[in-house]
Amino acid sequence: MTEPGTRNNQAIRSKKPIPYVIPTFEDVESERRHRKERLAAALRIFGRFGFSEGVAGHITVRDPEHKDCFWANPFGTPFSHIRVSDLLLVSHTGEILHGEYAVNQAAFAIHSGLHMARPDVIASAHSHSLYGKTWSSLGRLLDPITQDACVVYEDHVLFDDYTGVVNDPEEGKRIAYALGDRSAAILRNHGLLTVGRSVDAATWLFVTMERSCQAQLLAEAAGTPIVMDDETAALTHKKLSGDFASWFSAQPMFDQILRDQPDLLD
Numbered sequence: 506m507t508e509p510g511t512r513n514n515q516a517i518r519s520k521k522p523i524p525y526v527i528p529t530f531e532d533v534e535s536e537r538r539h540r541k542e543r544l545a546a547a548l549r550i551f552g553r554f555g556f557s558e559g560v561a562g563h564i565t566v567r568d569p570e571h572k573d574c575f576w577a578n579p580f581g582t583p584f585s586h587i588r589v590s591d592l593l594l595v596s597h598t599g600e601i602l603h604g605e606y607a608v609n610q611a612a613f614a615i616h617s618g619l620h621m622a623r624p625d626v627i628a629s630a631h632s633h634s635l636y637g638k639t640w641s642s643l644g645r646l647l648d649p650i651t652q653d654a655c656v657v658y659e660d661h662v663l664f665d666d667y668t669g670v671v672n673d674p675e676e677g678k679r680i681a682y683a684l685g686d687r688s689a690a691i692l693r694n695h696g697l698l699t700v701g702r703s704v705d706a707a708t709w710l711f712v713t714m715e716r717s718c719q720a721q722l723l724a725e726a727a728g729t730p731i732v733m734d735d736e737t738a739a740l741t742h743k744k745l746s747g748d749f750a751s752w753f754s755a756q757p758m759f760d761q762i763l764r765d766q767p768d769l770l771d
Contacts, residue, residue: 705759
């Protein structure tokens with residue numbers, strides 16, 4: 506007869522290595538293609554989660570060769586329709602170097618400032634998602650009331666200076682200055698913004714931050730949530746955060762969207 510716990514212990518000892526490995530590239534063309542594929546997939550993920558609001562919202566990724574340029578979604582194209590061939594290459598001065606359509610002026614204003622100010626940032630994501638923009642109207646940071654919320658514990662900022670629709674690149678620079686070296690921002694009266702060293706990481710941070718906004722709104726509507734002490738929140742953040750952790754957490758979402766919607770690779 507098997508002793509209690511033996512089966513579980515055997516499963517732990519014999520488990521396979523993790524199923525995902527961060528890709529490496531032999532040439533810049535392969536890396537560019539990979540980044541564009543992940544960008545198109547990320548936009549489809551935003552579409553699946555309902556993060557669209559008219560023509561608002563954008564995700565960008567820095568070109569691996571021309572580092573003063575980034576790839577972005579075309580203005581007015583639904584997230585759920587984006588393909589690799591639709592993507593635009595935009596310079597930090599606003600010139601469209603590749604692509605047939607216009608770029609969202611707010612996308613250029615926000616992301617050009619971020620990419621110029623943060624050479625470490627490969628990708629950035631922003632949309633007017635429902636719970637993110639609702640939470641942003643409160644002008645508060647997220648509290649560590651759940652394990653998931655600790656992903657951005659002391660790693661997000663409040664940009665408390667909304668002046669209307671972002672059209673001026675100087676606004677992007679001010680957002681970048683407020684962000685500093687952190688991974689996410691709550692743009693008051695506007696929504697959420699996340700950055701990462703991969704499209705995957707920036708996308709995961711946005712999704713989990715949006716859900717954390719939803720969780721805190723629900724918790725505060727029901728009562729007074731219990732906030733973790735700083736030591737516990739910091740320890741939890743350390744275990745859940747980082748470039749690899751965010752990249753790895755995103756892989757099931759990307760696998761699913763690529764299997765369900767392979768046309769995005771066109």
